[in-house]
Amino acid sequence: MYNTNWRPNRMTKNISLIGFISGILIAVLVGTLPLTGIPPEGQKCLAISLMAVVWWATKVVHPGYTSMTLLVGYVLLGVAPANVVFRLWTTPIIYMIIGAYLIAAAVHESGLGKRIAYLYIIKYVNSYRSIIIGMYVLGFLLSFLIPHPWPRSFLIMSVVAIIVKSAKIPVKDAVNIGLAVFAGSVPTSMILLTGDATVNPVAIEMSGQTVSWLGWLWYMGVPGVVATLLTLALQLVMYKPTAEVNINKEEIRGLLKDLGPVSGMELRCMIWIGLAILLWATDGIHKIHCGWVAIVMAMGLALPKVGGVLKPSSWKDVPIETAFFLTAALAIGTVGGHTGMNKWIADVLLPTNAPANPFMFGLFVTAIAVVIHMCLGSVMAVMGIAIPTLIQFGNSAGMNPLVPSLLVYGAIFIHYVLPFHHMNILVGLGEKQGGYSDKDVIRFGIPLTAIVFIMPMAITIPWWKIIGLL
Template identity: 80%
Template sequence: MTKHISMIGFVGGIVIALLVGVLPFSGISPAGQRCLAVSLLAVIWWATKVMHPGYTSVILLTLYVLLGVAPANVVFGLWTTPIIYMIIGAYLIAAAVNESGLGKRIAYSYILRYVNTYRSIIVGMYVLGLLLSFIIPHPWPRSFLIMSVVAIIVKSAKIPLKDAVNIGLAVFAGSVPTSMVLLTGDATVNPVAVEMSGQAVSWLGWLWMMGLPGLAATLLTLGLQLLLYKPSAEVHVNKEEIRKLLRDLGPLSGAEWRCILWIGLAIVLWATDSLHKIHCGWIALVVAMGLALPKVGGVLKPSSWREVPIETAFFLTAALAIGRVGAVSGMNAWVASVLLPSNAPSNAFLFALFVTLIALAIHMCLGSVMAVMGIAIPTLIQFGESAGMTPLVPSLLVYIAIFIHYILPFHHMNILVGLGEKQGMYTDKDVIRFGIPLTAIVFILPLAVVVPWWKIIGLL
C-alpha cells in the first residue's frame, strides 16, 4: 500500500508541477509560477514519501537554481546563517553528553530521588525531558537516553507490557511540549520558526515569550496522558538496581566535569546573548569544538561527527528556502491573495484561531512540521500584515499549532522516531488514541494561554 502511494505521489507530483508551470495564471510572475510548481512537487513528494526527505530537498533546491527561480545565495541561504551551525553544534553537544555518561547520571539520580509509582514514572519522563533540554539541545537524543533508563525500570519492576507502552509513549510525547520552553529545546525547529519571521529573538527573549506556553503545553499534555492511561497493576521500582548502575558510573569523571563546564558556559552565553550579541548558533558551535579540544575537552571523538545528520540539514534548508524563495519570486504574496481573505481579523483571539485552523489543515495533509512551516508561515505573515500583526506573531502561532499537533506518527518526528517495540514500544494505534484528544489542547493553548500572555508582555 505504501509503495502504491509513493508511486502515485511520484507521478502525481510531476504532473501537477508541469500543469502549474505551463497553465496561465494571472497576477503571478513567471518566477513565482515556477517557484509554485517546484514547491508543489517537493511538498507532494514529502507527503507521499516518494523518497527520503533529504533527497527530495536537494532536488527542490537544485531546481530553484537551475530554473532561475532565485539565485543560489538565496536558495541555500540557511548555510550563511548561524542557524545551521546551531543545529550541528546541538547534535555534537548531545553526543558529548551521551558519550561522557553525564546524561545517564542525571537520569539515574532523578529516578532514585523522585520515582516510586507508575504515576511518578510518567511525570518523571516529562520532568527529565525538560531538565535534560538545558544540556542536550535536541529532543531525539534526550528521548533515547531516557528510554535506555526506562528499559531498566520496566525490566527490574516487571511492569506489564500495556503499562510499559504508556511509559514509552510518555517519553516521546513528553519531548514535544518540553522542547518548546527553551530556544535550544529543539535546536532544529525553534530557531527556524524565528528565522522565518525575519526578526531577531534572544535566548531569554524566547523564554519570555514561549516559556509559559511551553510549560502550559507540558502540563496539559501530561494531564491528558494521566487521565487516559491508568496502570493495570501496581508498580514497585527496583531502586537497588538503579543504585548499582549509578555506583558503576563511579564519581564524576573528568569527561563529565568538562561537559558540565563547557555546557555551563554555553547556557550562560545563551542567556546573555542580548548583551554580547553573539548568536546562539555560534555559541553552540564553539562549545561543541571546545568539547573536542585536547586536555580541556576531549569528550568528542572523530566518530562523533556521525551523529550530525546531513540529510536533516538539507531538509531544513529546503523548508526555509520555500519561504525565502517564495518571497523573492512573489509566490507568497500571490498565494496569500488567492487563498486567504483580503483582511485578517483584527481581534487577536480570532486571528489565533484562524491561523491554528489553517496550520492544522495543512499539517494533516503534509505531516512534516518543517514543510508546513515553510509554506504556512510566509503566507500567514503576509496575511497578518493587514491587521498590523508583527511577523513574529503568525510565525510563532503556526509553530505552536503544528509543533504540538499529531494524530498519526508521521505528523511529528519526535513521535515517529519512537515508534515500534525496539524504540518507545508504542504503536500507531497508541499514537492515534492519544493524538485525537490532544487536538483539543492545540486550540486551548493559543486561546487560553498564548494570546493572553502575549497581550500581557506586549507582543500583541
C-alpha cells in the same frame, strides 16, 4: 521532519510511485497554467514547491534527495540565485543545528546524561504516576544539556528499559511509559530556544525577526510549560496503571555506582555546556548568536586536555540529510518571498483583511496550520509554506511577524494524530523503540488536538497581550 532512517516497504511503494507521477504532473500543470497576478519566477517557484511537497508527503524517495531536487531546481530553472536558495547555510542557524547534534553526542558519550537520569529516578520516582511525571520532567531538565529531543528521548528510554525490567511492569503500562517519553518530548521542547535546536530557531528565522535565547523563553516559556502540563494531565487521565509498580531502586543505585565518581570527561562536559547555557542566556548582552555559541562549545568539547569528549566518530551523529531538508523547508518561504509567490498565495487563498481581533486571528491561523499539517505531516514543510503566507496575511491587520510565525509553530509543533505528523513521536514507534503502536498514538492524538486549539485562545494570546507582543 522526516525520519532520517526512513526506508521504503511494500505498503509504501505504490503510494510512492503515485506520488512521484502526481508531483511531476502537478508541477507541469501549475507551471503552464495562465495564472494572473504572479510573476513568472513566482509561478515556477510554486510549481517546484508543490512537487516537492507531494514527494515529501508520499515519501517518493528519502527526504534528503527530494530536498536537493527542490534546491537545485530553484537554481537551475532561474527561480532565485543560489545565495537566496541556500541562505540557511549563510546564517548561524545551521551551525546551531550542527552544534546541537555534537553537544548531544558529548552528553551521551561522557555518561553525564545517564548519571542525571539515575539520580532523578532514585530521588523522585516511586510509583507509576511518578514515572510518567518523571518522563516529562527529565525531558525538560535534559533540554538544558541536549539541544535536540531525539537523543534526549532515547537516553531516557535506555533508563526506562531498566526500570520496566526490574519492576516487572506489565506490557500495557510499559507502553504508556514509552509513550510518555516521546509525547513528553514534544511540549517540553517548546520551552527553551535550544529545546529543539532544529525547529525552534527556524520558526524565528522565518519571521524575519531577531529573538534572543531569553526572548524566546519570554514569548514561549509560559505557553510551553502550560502545553506540557496539559499534555501530562491528559496522559495521566487517559492511561491508568493496570498493576502497582514497585521500583527496585537498589538496581538503579548499582548502575549509578557502576558509573563511578564523576569522571573528568563528565566534568569537562558540564563546564562547557554550563558555559554554553550562560552565553545563550546572555546573548542579548554580548550579541553573539546562539548558533555560534553552540558550534564553539562543540569545538571546545573536542579539544585535547580541556575537552576530549568529542571524537572524530562523533561527526557521524550529525545528519547531513536533515540539514538539507531544513534548508529546503526554509527555502520555500525565502524563495517564495523573493519571487512574489507568498504574496500571490495570500491574495488568492486568504481573505483580503486579517481579523483585527487577535483571538479570531489566532483561531484562524491555528485552523489553517492544523489542516495543512494533517495533509503534509511535516512540521518543517508546513512552517515553510504557512508562515510566510500568514505573515503576509497578518500585515493587513498590523500584526508583528512574530505573531503568525509563533502561532503556526505552536499549533503544529504540539499537533499530531498519526505518528508521521511529528518526528518526536515517529522515532519512538515500535517495540524496539518506545513500545507503542499507531493505535496508541491515534488514541492520544485525537483528544490532544483539543489542546492545540485551547492553547492560543486561553494561554498564548492572553500571555502575549500581557507582555506586549500583541
